[in-house]
Amino acid sequence: MARNARAQAMMTDRGIDALLLTTEPEVRYFTGYLTRFWESPARPWFLVVPASGDPVAVIPTIGAALMARSWITDIRTWRSPDYDDDGVGLLADTLRELGCAKVATPMGLETHLRMPLDDFDMLQGAIGSKIISDGGIIPALRMIKSEAEVATIQIACDVANRAFARVPEIAGVGVPLSTVFRKFQMLCLDEGADFVPYLAGGAGIGGYDDVISPASNAPLQDGDILMLDTGLVVDGYFCDFDRNFTVGSVTDTSQAAHAKLIDAVDAAMAIAKPGATAAQLFHAMDDIVTGGAGGSDTGRLGHGLGMQLTEWPSLIPADQTVLAEGMVLTLEPGIDVGAGKMLVHEENIVVTDTGARFLSAPYTRDMVVL
Amino acid sequence: MARNARAQAMMTDRGIDALLLTTEPEVRYFTGYLTRFWESPARPWFLVVPASGDPVAVIPTIGAALMARSWITDIRTWRSPDYDDDGVGLLADTLRELGCAKVATPMGLETHLRMPLDDFDMLQGAIGSKIISDGGIIPALRMIKSEAEVATIQIACDVANRAFARVPEIAGVGVPLSTVFRKFQMLCLDEGADFVPYLAGGAGIGGYDDVISPASNAPLQDGDILMLDTGLVVDGYFCDFDRNFTVGSVTDTSQAAHAKLIDAVDAAMAIAKPGATAAQLFHAMDDIVTGGAGGSDTGRLGHGLGMQLTEWPSLIPADQTVLAEGMVLTLEPGIDVGAGKMLVHEENIVVTDTGARFLSAPYTRDMVVL
Numbered sequence: 193m194a195r196n197a198r199a200q201a202m203m204t205d206r207g208i209d210a211l212l213l214t215t216e217p218e219v220r221y222f223t224g225y226l227t228r229f230w231e232s233p234a235r236p237w238f239l240v241v242p243a244s245g246d247p248v249a250v251i252p253t254i255g256a257a258l259m260a261r262s263w264i265t266d267i268r269t270w271r272s273p274d275y276d277d278d279g280v281g282l283l284a285d286t287l288r289e290l291g292c293a294k295v296a297t298p299m300g301l302e303t304h305l306r307m308p309l310d311d312f313d314m315l316q317g318a319i320g321s322k323i324i325s326d327g328g329i330i331p332a333l334r335m336i337k338s339e340a341e342v343a344t345i346q347i348a349c350d351v352a353n354r355a356f357a358r359v360p361e362i363a364g365v366g367v368p369l370s371t372v373f374r375k376f377q378m379l380c381l382d383e384g385a386d387f388v389p390y391l392a393g394g395a396g397i398g399g400y401d402d403v404i405s406p407a408s409n410a411p412l413q414d415g416d417i418l419m420l421d422t423g424l425v426v427d428g429y430f431c432d433f434d435r436n437f438t439v440g441s442v443t444d445t446s447q448a449a450h451a452k453l454i455d456a457v458d459a460a461m462a463i464a465k466p467g468a469t470a471a472q473l474f475h476a477m478d479d480i481v482t483g484g485a486g487g488s489d490t491g492r493l494g495h496g497l498g499m500q501l502t503e504w505p506s507l508i509p510a511d512q513t514v515l516a517e518g519m520v521l522t523l524e525p526g527i528d529v530g531a532g533k534m535l536v537h538e539e540n541i542v543v544t545d546t547g548a549r550f551l552s553a554p555y556t557r558d559m560v561v562l
Numbered sequence: 563m564a565r566n567a568r569a570q571a572m573m574t575d576r577g578i579d580a581l582l583l584t585t586e587p588e589v590r591y592f593t594g595y596l597t598r599f600w601e602s603p604a605r606p607w608f609l610v611v612p613a614s615g616d617p618v619a620v621i622p623t624i625g626a627a628l629m630a631r632s633w634i635t636d637i638r639t640w641r642s643p644d645y646d647d648d649g650v651g652l653l654a655d656t657l658r659e660l661g662c663a664k665v666a667t668p669m670g671l672e673t674h675l676r677m678p679l680d681d682f683d684m685l686q687g688a689i690g691s692k693i694i695s696d697g698g699i700i701p702a703l704r705m706i707k708s709e710a711e712v713a714t715i716q717i718a719c720d721v722a723n724r725a726f727a728r729v730p731e732i733a734g735v736g737v738p739l740s741t742v743f744r745k746f747q748m749l750c751l752d753e754g755a756d757f758v759p760y761l762a763g764g765a766g767i768g769g770y771d772d773v774i775s776p777a778s779n780a781p782l783q784d785g786d787i788l789m790l791d792t793g794l795v796v797d798g799y800f801c802d803f804d805r806n807f808t809v810g811s812v813t814d815t816s817q818a819a820h821a822k823l824i825d826a827v828d829a830a831m832a833i834a835k836p837g838a839t840a841a842q843l844f845h846a847m848d849d850i851v852t853g854g855a856g857g858s859d860t861g862r863l864g865h866g867l868g869m870q871l872t873e874w875p876s877l878i879p880a881d882q883t884v885l886a887e888g889m890v891l892t893l894e895p896g897i898d899v900g901a902g903k904m905l906v907h908e909e910n911i912v913v914t915d916t917g918a919r920f921l922s923a924p925y926t927r928d929m930v931v932l
């Protein structure tokens with residue numbers, strides 16, 4: 193309800209009559225509505241946050257019982273899917289009844305509209321006006337986490353810490369990377385993850401050339417560096433950090449490259465506090481990993497984190513977001529180790545009133561040897 | 563490449579110069595580009611399928627190496643996120659260079675546009691024309707699975723079959739439902755799932771009142787019926803089916819209600835073949851579970867299945883989709899067992915040239931007793 197009030201103050205400033213929200217994190221942010229049912233793209237879900245009064249849910253009947261357990265009392269439903277009108281008429285009626293002429297929805301970077309475009313056009317026709325951009329209200333609100341949100345992300349990080357500590361149980365010379373991926377997800381669940389929406393990684397001698405490909409069936413070999421990067425979820429909140437391991441023997445060069453990544457994280461931590469900018473964190477890390485070249489093709493050295501694996505801001509030179517207490521960020525420096533290979537390291541932090549503290553248990557300068 | 567040619571034939575029929583695709587399954591359908599990196603909403607990805615010639619990928623640099631392993635050769639990249647222009651200029655240039663004036667994107671039911679609306683407006687301004695609906699080209703193509711796609715879905719179903727067979731190892735009186743959910747996901751991974759994007763379920767005496775809520779910590783009790791419904795993924799393809807179990811003692815009434823669900827599936831299977839309609843499958847099941855009342859609040863009794871947990875068509879009275887060889891469907895009848903509770907059963911099938919066959923191993927009329 194505090195979130196509703198904060199949103200309404202910003203809406204009043206901008207002359208917006210209602211926010212129309214259609215995605216999972218947006219709806220959940222205002223209602224607490226938590227379900228994995230969003231995995232099905234079949235049905236649209238709408239939440240209307242009016243400039244005054246409580247939000248109104250306009251949702252498929254199948255979700256009514258669960259929504260009724262939230263603090264939302266005005267829940268309007270239709271039996272979806274309906275090929276004649278999949279909720280658009282009901283939503284338009286709701287907006288008219290609430291007297292909302294100027295309706296806004298998130299339109300900026302890292303947002304999308306989760307409803308068919310044909311229906312969006314129909315909706316604008318039905319309410320007789322073009323829906324406009326929220327002007328960044330949703331990112332501004334969601335970037336600052338409450339104590340409860342930070343505590344939940346801490347639990348997710350703790351789960352991942354414990355899972356990473358058990359990697360020696362599942363990985364070593366001869367184990368296919370695909371098996372490591374499968375078993376690492378099992379470790380995450382065993383340690384308390386509700387589910388594991390994201391796992392990426394790589395393995396190769398001295399480094400890896402890619403951090404977004406699916407795992408191959410190639411067995412790990414002596415001298416490989418294995419990286420696992422997980423986004424697991426507890427109570428609807430993500431952690432997102434990685435660990436590098438060496439398989440069997442390791443060179444001093446590799447450990448030195450890894451230590452540089454730890455130094456980069458420490459450099460960012462040293463300046464992370466309210467008033468610093470996202471860009472400053474970028475430069476603190478970039479100075480160490482590239483000597484200040486301005487980054488690499490991955491495009492950023494960290495990002496926000498919360499209900500989604502990645503959120504605003506981005507740690508890039510162009511991001512002038514001013515850090516504030518309650519922001520949860522990843523610090524994710526990467527380093528080019530030659531021959532087209534790289535190492536990437538990532539930690540999770542929260543900005544406090546005086547500085548920042550780690551949510552992930554900060555990793556050692558030397559990679560753990562498997 | 564065959565998919566590209568089929569799309570182009572349909573585009574020519576409709577006078578469309580290019581399809582603009584922005585979502586994971588759409589891009590993967592034409593390229594094979596498979597990564598869990600889509601979990602991050604930070605970056606947009608674009609694929610242009612022109613009316614003649616090969617598709618062009620316009621994507622963040624971080625994805626270039628993986629895309630280069632696909633059959634796509636024209637890959638244009640920018641370093642995303644870019645706050646001045648997050649790929650829109652590059653995409654507009656590409657469309658102009660290809661001479662594409664009439665650009666279409668999926669706009670119908672069960673679709674959405676995965677890019678910021680502000681950027682979509684900017685793109686339409688840059689190319690000087692409004693982007694139109696694909697008129698259902700993408701659903702029409704994706705509804706018919708190739709033999710390779712069916713074989714992959716079969717593997718996913720086989721994994722789930724094996725995991726369901728092991729439920730007695732993890733569930734019984736006193737085990738919290740949340741623990742069952744966690745351990746069932748571990749079983750799915752152990753049996754070969756790449757990941758488990760979806761798990762739903764419920765438990766209660768005689769039935770459950772909800773199939774979309776997160777699992778509670780309440781322990782299973784004697785007399786509960788436990789339902790687990792999984793959408794696990796192998797090589798980018800889903801299965802989606804459920805199993806009901808009884809915990810300890812079970813009444814004849816419950817087993818009879820369950821048997822009716824099996825009868826409903828069998829009734830749909832008996833008529834499932836090329837030429838029958840989605841609506842006919844609905845009615846075959848609805849006649850048995852409600853006596854022909856026209857369904858329930860869940861809204862449908864099955865749906866398509868493939869790269870997504872749920873796809874077109876919907877098994878509802880209004881869906882006149884004519885079944886064709888290669889369609890993969892779920893049959894998902896539910897039954898009201900009184901006191902606000904229900905049972906839901908689900909199997910996966912593929913339509914063949916002469917009928918249909920089960921991809922999930924069809925369940926017994928009597929629920930397995932835990």
